Amino acid sequence: EVQLVESGGGLVKPGGSLRLSCAASGFTFSSYSMNWVRQAPGKGLEWVSSISSSSSYIYYADSVKGRFTISRDNAKNSLYLQMNSLRAEDTAVYYCARVPRGGSYYNDYWGQGTLVTVSS
Amino acid sequence: SYVLTQPPSVSVAPGQTARITCGGNNIGSKSVHWYQQKPGQAPVLVVYDDSDRPSGIPERFSGSNSGNTATLTISRVEAGDEADYYCQVWDSSSDHPGGVFGGGTKLTVL
Numbered sequence: 001e002v003q004l005v006e007s008g009g010g011l012v013k014p015g016g017s018l019r020l021s022c023a024a025s026g027f028t029f030s031s032y033s034m035n036w037v038r039q040a041p042g043k044g045l046e047w048v049s050s051i052s053s054s055s056s057y058i059y060y061a062d063s064v065k066g067r068f069t070i071s072r073d074n075a076k077n078s079l080y081l082q083m084n085s086l087r088a089e090d091t092a093v094y095y096c097a098r099v100p101r102g103g104s105y106y107n108d109y110w111g112q113g114t115l116v117t118v119s120s
Numbered sequence: 121s122y123v124l125t126q127p128p129s130v131s132v133a134p135g136q137t138a139r140i141t142c143g144g145n146n147i148g149s150k151s152v153h154w155y156q157q158k159p160g161q162a163p164v165l166v167v168y169d170d171s172d173r174p175s176g177i178p179e180r181f182s183g184s185n186s187g188n189t190a191t192l193t194i195s196r197v198e199a200g201d202e203a204d205y206y207c208q209v210w211d212s213s214s215d216h217p218g219g220v221f222g223g224g225t226k227l228t229v230l
Contacts, residue, residue, distance in 0.1 A: 035219065037163075044204075044221060044223050044224040045221040046221065047208075047219030050218070059216075059217055095163075104151050104153075104169050104210075105151075105219065106151075106168050106208060106210075107155075107163070107165065107208075110163055
C-alpha cells in the first residue's frame with residue numbers, strides 16, 4: 001500500500017525557517033518524481049515544487065523560488081522541503097504527492113498534509 | 121504563466137448530471153487531470169489524461185478535453201459526490217515549467 005506521511009509543520013515567525021519531510025513507503029521511491037502542493041486555509045490547491053526521481057530536474061513556483069528548496073534522499077525514502085524567509089502568505093497545509101511513471105505529470109497518491117502557520 | 125479557470129460553484133440534484141468546466145488557452149493540447157477534495161481530507165485523483173479513471177473511481181466520473189475547455193462529467197450524482205473539484209495541467213510551454221491548478225469548483229448536491 002502506497003503511503004506518504006508528512007511531518008515538520010508548525011508555528012513559525014515571519015522570516016523564519018522550517019523543514020518539511022515526507023516519508024514514503026509501499027513503492028520504489030527512487031523511481032518516482034515527487035511534488036509538494038499547498039493549500040492556504042479556505043483556498044484552492046497551489047503547486048509548489050517538483051523533483052525528478054534522481055533529482056536531475058527541479059522546478060519551483062514563482063511564489064517560492066529563491067526561498068524554498070526541494071530535495072530527496074532515495075536511500076531513506078524521503079522527500080524534503082526546506083522553507084526559508086517564510087511569510088504570512090506561506091501559511092497552508094503542505095501535501096507531498098507522487099507523480100506516476102509514464103510521462104504525464106499528475107499526482108496519483110497524496111499524503112494527509114502538514115500545517116505550516118507563519119505568524120508573529 | 122498558464123491560467124486555468126473554473127466556475128466557483130455548480131449545483132445539481134441527486135440523480136442528475138453535473139458538468140464542471142476548466143478553461144485554458146488551447147487546453148485541448150494538454151493533458152488535464154481532475155481531483156476531488158472533501159472537507160478536511162487530501163485530494164483524490166478522479167480523472168487523469170483527460171478521460172482515464174484510476175482504479176476504484178466509479179464509471180460515473182468521466183472527462184473530456186477539446187479546444188479551450190476541459191470538462192469533468194459526473195453522471196447520476198450522489199450526495200457523496202459533494203466536494204471541491206480541481207483541474208490540473210503541467211505547463212511545459214514556457215522556459216519555466218510547472219504545475220498549474222484551477223481555482224476549484226464546489227459541487228453542491230441539492
